[in-house]
Amino acid sequence: MQLLNGKQQALRLGGSIKAPQPIPAAASRINRRTASSGVRVVAQALPSDSFPSTNSGGPASSKVATNAQATMDAPTKTAVEAATSNGQIGPVRTGATSEPDFIRLNNGALLPILGFGTFMLTDPNIFKMAAEVGYRHFDCAAYYKNEKVVGQGIREWLAADSNNKREDLFVTSKVFNDSHRPEQVRASAEKTIADLGVGYLDMMLIHWPNAFKPGMDNDFYGPVCEINAHDMTRDANDVVREAAQSQGDGKQGGCVTFDEEVTMEDTWQAMEKLVDDGLVRCIGLSNFSHKEVKEVCDMARIKPVVNQVELHPMLGQKKLVDRCFNMGVQCLAYGPLGGPNAYVPNDLLPHPVVSRIAQECGKSNGQVLVRWSMQRGVPVLVKTGTLGRLKENLWGMMDWRMTDEQMASLNALEAKKRFVDVPWKTWDTSLDDPVSASGTMSSAA
Ligand SMILES: NC(=O)c1ccc[n+]([C@@H]2O[C@H](COP(=O)([O-])OP(=O)(O)OC[C@H]3O[C@@H](n4cnc5c(N)ncnc54)[C@H](OP(=O)(O)O)[C@@H]3O)[C@@H](O)[C@H]2O)c1
DSSP, rough: OOOOOOOHHHTTSOOOOOOOOOOOHHHHHHHHHHHHTTTTOOOOOOOOOOOOOOOOOOOTTTTTOOHHHHHOOOOOOHHHHHHHHHHHOOOOOSOOSOOOEEETTTSSOOOOOEEEOTTTTOOOHHHHHHHTOOEEEOOOOOGGGGHHHHHHHHHHHHEEEOOOGGGGOEEEEEEOOGGGGGHHHHHHHHHHHHHHHSSEEEEEEOOOOOOOOOOSSSOHHHHHHHHHOOTTTTTEEEHHHHHHHTTTTTTTTTTOOTTTOOOOHHHHHHHHHHTTTTSEEEEEEESSHEEEEEHHHOSSSSSSEEEEEEEEEBBBBBHHHHHHHHTTOOEEEEEOOSSSSSSSSSSSOHHHHHHHHHHHHHHOOOHHHHHHHHHOOOOOEOOOOOOHHHHHHHTTTTSSSOOOHHHHHHHHOOOOOSSSSOOOOOOOOOOOOOOOOOOOTTOOO
């Protein structure tokens, strides 16, 4: 594993990437320099479960835990030993005590290890607050139909303080299934950039490998987004629940017409052109199997940097993560908490094993599940529309660890369970992890 010099990378990429740190808003200005110099980066794609366990004693108490800056500025061993032996300071921990803040992608770009999901959110204030709280990666999509609102929140944050810089953010979007034809890839990117109003995209993904014929009445989870995007007064979770109930006719996202006239090569070349023309910095994939990732890698002039897929203890997909790693493609976790899903009841977040570990660590169930991804070296996207949870899901996530036993207990929840699924999608199950005795095989698996 290679530790990187983020500053050099930023220069090479023509940006001035600074390390976002989850610091309280009030302290953010004073701490900015410290936070920037404390960046810890890990080289592109770590195999899952790859971080060494450096602390045998379980999660760090806030007193003992060190952050990235403290780790980098640690006194020399001799000085520490001297101070310890004469009783000046307490026990000293050695080795890394926090995860890196960024993952370096195969083109050198730095991806924050923790990102903010935007699906179903319609209040610009939540995005402004998310940036204020310290999130730097915003995961958007044309399909979410809320990019204008996301952009409004981000722009309000940028306007609020001259220290808030566009280049400190990592903004991702996705080309949807009905825009796979080259001219539509371009049109989709241009619309997204205009809607967000942030000048360029840090990353553009192909949302799904499946192309839908444009102009048809393709029904994905359409109504869910349509309803929510046009009714700002509704709670997103209620909207999902209602949409699920109203689609009890078996039509749930099933009526699509596949586009036989466009190949993945056509689409990928159009994606590469977006990079050539300076519209986006990185291009990648989402919901691709390892075979589909390989197909793109084999033909690519510009390699995909990520494959954004559903990952949580009930769907570990370790082999997919490892295969992508070997191809230089970083898996990026979505739906770490089981998502806002009424189609498949969420038995992950309240699972007794998750609750037990949360109690042992003095953390919430949500924090345990986000931590699970980070601790296996996989960057993760988490979403909340609740202001209090913005902080909960980010602050204090960097300086504690679960024990190997706790990680193993979570891994044992493997159930091949997808919270995000649609009838028209045939998943490649050839790399599925075995379901363990304690795994709860579900109807969605
Ligand atoms: N590429 C793809 O196909 C794809 C698919 C799905 C998702 N994604 C991306 O991944 C992001 C995250 O996934 P997701 O939105 O599906 O779901 P998620 O982050 O796994 O879960 C979000 C749900 O958990 C709740 N929640 C958040 N923090 C919590 C906490 N600390 N304790 C308890 N509950 C908590 C939220 O409710 P509140 O809002 O009430 O807090 C919301 O209902 C998405 O927003 C999207 O950007 C991509």
